[in-house]
Amino acid sequence: MRTIPADIAERFEVGPLVEKRADLSTLDVDSKDVPELLARLRDRHGYRHLSFATATDLFEEGVFVLTYMLHNHEERHSLGVKCRIGRENATMESCHLLWEQMWTYQREMKELFGIDFPGSPRVDESFVLEGWIDIPPMRREFDTREYSERTFPTRPGRSTKDPATHMKEKLYPEAL
């Protein structure tokens, strides 16, 4: 059973340590503590490797959950540091000084979710989408199907079958 290290527990307001698997836990923190906490985890607790950083859109609650996945190579343990930020004018402090590759993830989040990271290098340049003019496509209010139908003309006559029923009909017609 893992516990939150004492120096972290007394310095930051952290939520419970949720053990997902033997080699993966997550920790909820307040968004303003993230850079400091990440630095402490990196420098004193062996989580030197940044696996990825990503965002999840909790549309119903009106927040984005940012996850910074760190890895400790000695203990073979991954730790996800999670924080919540508001969906409106979402802004987060940039952590690119801790890991250089962080700015790529931040640039991606800026493009796909519209979360701003002031001061992050090249954060305003386009990442995978060139010349995107709609709302960021990974936000849940973005209707990808509607957008696709509106933008990309299709060949007429496309139909879709539910794979499960279709295969049932083909393979076991007597069961129906």
Next chain:
Amino acid sequence: MEPSIPLRIAYAFVSLAVITVYGLLLIGSMARISAKVQGRVGQPVWQPFIDIIKSSGKRNSISHGIMFWLGPVFRLAGGVGTYMFVPAVLGSVVFQNFSMSGDLLLVMYFIFFGQLGMALGASEGGHPYSAIGVSRGLAQMTAFEVPFALSIISIAVQYGTLDITKIVMAQQGGWQHWTLFTNPLAVVAAMIAFLGMSMHNPFSVVIAPQEIPIGPPTEYQSNLLGMLQTNRAVFNGAKLVLYMNLFFGGATNVPVMVVKTFLIYFINIFVGQAFPRFRVDQSIRFFLGVPTLIGIAAVVFIAF
């Protein structure tokens, strides 16, 4: 009896046509042999002809100015020039070309003239890959020129002449008179240079499609590309004939020429299928190492 000048020109065209067809068939058959080595069926032997017809039959083409257009022309002139001053078949009226009018130095000049023209033209295309390809090609060329030149010096000293016909004459009368046996060091150095000259593996980095795309001809297309492909055949033929004359006793009839040149070219495939590709810096270091030493040894050995 010496043929008249117009007749000689007509003969030269016949000879050129023969060497073009032969060169293309040679390229095609070597590609097929390589395919067999790799366990494939491979392209048809006449594929190079189809490729040339196709390239020349393209409906549009672009140009980047006169120098760009002149690149393949120079290249072709280099190939034709090399061939024209070498006797393809000794003693034959049709295939002796203009070998009486030129000598070894002229031929050597023509070998490199094509490359230089190509360098100018390709750079005119403005494509960065052309420029990189050209600089690689010139660097590699400069490197293999060293053992080649040393070997030429060596045989020039050996036979006391620069006239190719005289050099061939001196090698007649049995295989033991061939340069291959009278001056083996020079032949070894020249053969290694030959590998570099024909741009097969391991020295194929300049025109390798997987590297800087295709090198100098990146921007060339349509009929200009067809010209380059034709030149490749002529130039190959010319080089092979030159090597045959200088080192392997020449040929007194067409079948002997075909067999000898085929075998000389086959060395390329033999080496190329066995060795992976060198980087440019590696190949330069290679040429300036052992082959150059062999070349120097050949000169020293023959001079004293």
Next chain:
Amino acid sequence: MSDMKFTRALADPDHALKPAGRPGPLGKPLVLANDGLPEEEKAWFCDAYPTASGPYKGILENFLNWARSKSLWILGFGTGCGAIELRPLMTSRFDMYRFGIQPRPTPRQSSVFVIGGYASVKTLKRIVRSYEQMMGPKFVVALGSCTINGGMYWDSYNTINAIEHYIPVDVYIAGCMPRPEALLAGFKELQRKIRRGECEGAVKYAENFEWYKANQKKVIHDWNMPDYNY
């Protein structure tokens, strides 16, 4: 709406919004605006419309078509997952060289463009650019359901659904993804079509240039290249 237009253009090859490449109203040749380029770069690029030449007929043309069909040079530009299926074709197991097919690294020299599956908008930009740089006659083979009607990315926000809207296609190879054997069958079909003289994609592109351009510009929002990349 757009569907109707699409079907009409396919059914009726003469559907041309404006005769391209021929003299405009006042006898002057039409000039491309090249609006996407910065002012100082405009002089570097061509501003002429592609010219629709032809029709091509006769014994010589038949012979050339035969040569074209026997010497298909693929542009080595892999778009989408299907590109991975092109690699086995070069190996000794499938050996495409025996049909005269070989890869070529530059658009200037290649005659076949293989669209290997889904094309994101970002890739489409490069596809258009490469396609226009190829020398006519040029052929397009499109692999995979993604190129036909979007495939499993049919509702994706970033992949186009029918490649036919943006460049003319000669042969489709269905499947997700098609096996190398299917590819070989597709190439054989392409060869037959070329020999019958039916692969006039470049002419079609020039004739319907404005329609294709309008479609391309509709999805490529940051158009920062010349209107016709020659």
